[in-house]
Amino acid sequence: MSWTTSRGRVLGLLGILGFLATWEVAARSGLVNQTYLPAATTTLARLGRELGTPQFWAALGDTLITWSVGLAIAFLAAVALGAVVGLVPFLERATHSTVEFLRPIPSVAIIPLAVLIAGLSREAALMVVVYAPFWQVFVQVLHGVADVDPVARDTARSYRLGRYERLRHLVLPTALPYVITGLRLAASVALILTITAELVIGNPGLGRQIEVYRAAPDAAGLYALVLVTGGLGVLVNLATRMLERRLLFWHPSVRKEKAL
Amino acid sequence: MTALARSLVPTLRTVGLAAGLPVLLVLGWGLATQGSQSFYFPGPATVARTFVDTWFGPAFVQDVLPSLGRFGAGVALSIVIGIVAGTAIGTTPWLRELLEPMLEFFRAVPPVALVPVLMLLLGIGDSMKLAVIVSGCVWPVLLNTVEGVRGVDPVLTETSRSYRVHGALALRYVILPAASPRIMAGIRLCLSIGLILMVISEMFAASSGLGYRLVYFQRSFMIAEMWSGIVLLGLIGVVVATIFGFVDRRVLHWYHGLREVARG
Amino acid sequence: MSRRRSRVLAASAALLALGLAACSSTAETPAASGTSSTSDGSASSMPAEPVKVTIGALTISETAPLWGAVKAGVFADHGLDVTIQPIQGGAQAMPALINGEVDFTVGQPFGVMRARDQGLEVSIISNYAESLREGPDINSVVTGAGTGITSAKDLSGKTVAVNSLGAAGDLTIKAAVDADGGDSSTIKFVEVAFPDVPAQIEAGNIDAAWVPEPFVSMVVGAGGARVVDPYQATIPGLPTLVVQATQKTIDEKPELVQAMREALADAFTWSEANESEMRQSLVDNMSLPEDAAANLPLPHFTATIDRTTLQALADLAVRYGYFKTAPDLNTIIVEG
Numbered sequence: 001m002s003w004t005t006s007r008g009r010v011l012g013l014l015g016i017l018g019f020l021a022t023w024e025v026a027a028r029s030g031l032v033n034q035t036y037l038p039a040a041t042t043t044l045a046r047l048g049r050e051l052g053t054p055q056f057w058a059a060l061g062d063t064l065i066t067w068s069v070g071l072a073i074a075f076l077a078a079v080a081l082g083a084v085v086g087l088v089p090f091l092e093r094a095t096h097s098t099v100e101f102l103r104p105i106p107s108v109a110i111i112p113l114a115v116l117i118a119g120l121s122r123e124a125a126l127m128v129v130v131y132a133p134f135w136q137v138f139v140q141v142l143h144g145v146a147d148v149d150p151v152a153r154d155t156a157r158s159y160r161l162g163r164y165e166r167l168r169h170l171v172l173p174t175a176l177p178y179v180i181t182g183l184r185l186a187a188s189v190a191l192i193l194t195i196t197a198e199l200v201i202g203n204p205g206l207g208r209q210i211e212v213y214r215a216a217p218d219a220a221g222l223y224a225l226v227l228v229t230g231g232l233g234v235l236v237n238l239a240t241r242m243l244e245r246r247l248l249f250w251h252p253s254v255r256k257e258k259a260l
Numbered sequence: 261m262t263a264l265a266r267s268l269v270p271t272l273r274t275v276g277l278a279a280g281l282p283v284l285l286v287l288g289w290g291l292a293t294q295g296s297q298s299f300y301f302p303g304p305a306t307v308a309r310t311f312v313d314t315w316f317g318p319a320f321v322q323d324v325l326p327s328l329g330r331f332g333a334g335v336a337l338s339i340v341i342g343i344v345a346g347t348a349i350g351t352t353p354w355l356r357e358l359l360e361p362m363l364e365f366f367r368a369v370p371p372v373a374l375v376p377v378l379m380l381l382l383g384i385g386d387s388m389k390l391a392v393i394v395s396g397c398v399w400p401v402l403l404n405t406v407e408g409v410r411g412v413d414p415v416l417t418e419t420s421r422s423y424r425v426h427g428a429l430a431l432r433y434v435i436l437p438a439a440s441p442r443i444m445a446g447i448r449l450c451l452s453i454g455l456i457l458m459v460i461s462e463m464f465a466a467s468s469g470l471g472y473r474l475v476y477f478q479r480s481f482m483i484a485e486m487w488s489g490i491v492l493l494g495l496i497g498v499v500v501a502t503i504f505g506f507v508d509r510r511v512l513h514w515y516h517g518l519r520e521v522a523r524g
Numbered sequence: 525m526s527r528r529r530s531r532v533l534a535a536s537a538a539l540l541a542l543g544l545a546a547c548s549s550t551a552e553t554p555a556a557s558g559t560s561s562t563s564d565g566s567a568s569s570m571p572a573e574p575v576k577v578t579i580g581a582l583t584i585s586e587t588a589p590l591w592g593a594v595k596a597g598v599f600a601d602h603g604l605d606v607t608i609q610p611i612q613g614g615a616q617a618m619p620a621l622i623n624g625e626v627d628f629t630v631g632q633p634f635g636v637m638r639a640r641d642q643g644l645e646v647s648i649i650s651n652y653a654e655s656l657r658e659g660p661d662i663n664s665v666v667t668g669a670g671t672g673i674t675s676a677k678d679l680s681g682k683t684v685a686v687n688s689l690g691a692a693g694d695l696t697i698k699a700a701v702d703a704d705g706g707d708s709s710t711i712k713f714v715e716v717a718f719p720d721v722p723a724q725i726e727a728g729n730i731d732a733a734w735v736p737e738p739f740v741s742m743v744v745g746a747g748g749a750r751v752v753d754p755y756q757a758t759i760p761g762l763p764t765l766v767v768q769a770t771q772k773t774i775d776e777k778p779e780l781v782q783a784m785r786e787a788l789a790d791a792f793t794w795s796e797a798n799e800s801e802m803r804q805s806l807v808d809n810m811s812l813p814e815d816a817a818a819n820l821p822l823p824h825f826t827a828t829i830d831r832t833t834l835q836a837l838a839d840l841a842v843r844y845g846y847f848k849t850a851p852d853l854n855t856i857i858v859e860g
Binding site for chain 1: 580583584609610611612616619620623625626717718719722723726738739742746810811812813816
């Protein structure tokens with residue numbers, strides 16, 4: 001992670017300040033009407049007040065629970081099913097058309113059904129949250145398993161490595177970078193879907209609060225919470241990156257960064 | 261006769277593999293809905309009939325084609341931006357450090373929450389809808405390009421450097437080809453996210469399009485029509501994936517070829 | 525604190541019940557709530573123990589009397605232990621009503637007609653809010669400064685926004701424009717959510733838009749103008765919200781439905797007498813700023829159903845081809 005170096009921190013901070021300055025100038029100069037898009041400082045001040053209310057923390061907690069449960073279900077199911085399907089060529093070919101059909105169906109389209117089956121609850125939101133990240137990880141697992149170097153595979157075979165050893169020393173190292181990238185993408189997509197589901201279904205969480213402020217209308221409150229959703233995503237990504245570094249310390253993309 | 265049979269068997273197997281599971285699933289669906297009159301789960305025959313009635317006709321020109329146009333333009337824009345920006349960011353450490361926090365931030369903001377700002381800046385026309393699509397599906401291409409470019413084998417870059425292969429030349433013949441498997445994986449994700457965002461973008465300030473129709477059917481409790489829309493989206497997904505598979509084989513033929521050779 | 529802990533426990537339990545099993549476990553929720561409400565409903569001797577009732581309500585300002593009266597105990601006096609379930613839109617309300625998660629919903633009458641048109645057995649049991657018969661109505665078609673649109677007929681050929689197409693908004697606008705001598709078939713309708721309207725009007729992306737309060741005041745305050753109040757112009761006093769229940773609830777729990785009708789009537793009497801208390805729920809439940817909540821124009825709240833206005837809406841919908849066959853009000857409206 002570039003923020004571990006002091007130069008990375010300084011540059012990153014510069015980037016953030018540059019963005020905030022652009023926003024502030026755009027609002028103050030009247031490029032956009034401040035009634036609809038309040039200036040950066042106004043929004044940040046509002047964010048500060050928001051952080052002092054218990055409702056905010058309750059909403060944040062609800063969002064985090066929905067997100068983590070949804071992501072865990074999607075990830076574990078996708079890795080398990082993806083590994084099985086990816087390792088058995090027949091299964092991969094037999095499920096290919098079905099997977100390609102189901103994968104792109106937008107989970108927002110199933111919201112009424114989710115509500116019918118699970119009510120206006122966290123469970124309904126979970127059905128929406130699990131769907132898209134599941135396919136993202138699933139496809140990455142398939143790619144990863146298929147990417148095993150044939151030479152290495154043949155070498156392993158000629159050394160008569162057992163099934164478990166081949167999985168442990170051949171498939172896992174090849175697939176891991178793909179799976180971790182999948183997890184990283186899935187973690188942020190799951191967060192986006194969690195908030196979208198709260199917005200549309202109305203189960204408790206940051207998304208519902210965003211909708212409440214939007215309808216009030218309270219633009220400063222709305223964008224304060226949008227900042228929170230973005231910040232949350234950054235934290236999620238930091239966490240998954242840390243995981244990536246732990247698990248992939250031997251991979252060129254991680255090694256190179258250390259040498260930097 | 262035997263020659264014909266011999267050439268027929270692989271074709272039949274391919275068709276069987278592609279159609280087997282879908283046929284089983286549709287049969288299961290038919291059996292599950294047999295006799296029940298659940299309002300929200302119509303049987304396959306009802307959905308098939310509705311599918312023909314709903315989408316074969318003026319709706320195809322009015323709703324499906326404009327949606328596909330926006331999807332294509334949005335995805336194309338995302339791929340171009342993703343690869344160009346991703347290569348720049350992946351090969352320039354300071355640029356990556358400068359932009360990373362902001363990129364991470366914007367990637368994490370739900371596109372639905374960005375719609376009011378995008379409407380403010382871009383109005384309610386197609387450019388807003390394109391921006392919604394791009395705001396969501398540029399990330400897999402960008403991230404995968406950055407990762408792919410960074411993950412290029414150091415030996416490869418060192419070697420090319422010692423042969424004095426620099427700049428655009430190195431980019432064209434060393435870095436991008438080496439990163440292309442990752443980039444293509446990113447584009448694959450971009451396509452499916454693009455379809456989702458096409459639907460989401462048409463939920464705002466629209467009066468036509470597939471996404472608009474889906475929401476309209478939901479609100480009007482036209483459940484069979486809604487399911488037919490979902491089926492249509494799935495079918496579009498299959499077509500898009502097929503086209504992608506074809507392009508993928510062309511672009512990565514050396515990569516797949518390498519594997520084939522090693523396997524043989 | 526303990527609530528938070530139990531949530532964490534629930535989350536980890538859900539983590540254990542992984543995979544597709546999670547989907548089947550979710551299916552228990554509606555069933556469980558369904559059984560609990562039937563056991564409550566069988567206790568027909570009302571005052572003995574309060575009956576648990578869930579009302580689904582849109583998070584819009586017009587639901588304020590409901591929140592206020594529940595808090596003040598008006599429903600408890602009728603033996604009803606009411607929980608209000610906030611709902612984002614009509615598309616979410618109907619499934620929740622049908623699967624029994626909510627017993628009643630407060631929603632637009634047009635939604636009931638549309639649901640009936642598709643064979644869903646949902647009926648109106650009570651009125652809730654009506655648009656105003658005179659004076660500035662609570663919703664209006666507004667336009668920005670300098671568009672030159674002053675009357676309904678000027679909307680011909682213009683881009684007009686409504687929150688959802690194919691509903692009472694665009695229907696009454698078409699009727700108002702045609703009645704004023706314009707041509708409604710030339711209007712280009714687009715969907716823009718109410719909160720986004722003021723910005724889009726100001727940017728000139730739309731010529732006019734149909735919005736409720738407080739957005740009418742926002743646009744007018746920014747230099748815009750009211751063009752026409754389509755409800756008042758076509759069907760004065762048209763209900764904006766009615767209370768709905770499934771035919772099943774109406775048939776199986778007539779006492780509950782009757783208690784709800786009476787409680788609603790009392791709730792509106794209460795809110796008329798305690799207006800500031802009622803308006804406080806705008807601040808508490810809908811996050812409106814204090815001063816906006818104090819001055820927000822509200823519709824006329826009543827539990828009495830006016831069949832003539834609903835019949836006029838149904839006829840209009842048929843005339844403009846929104847429905848193939850006229851909705852039958854005798855089945856749609858179930859009065860006590």
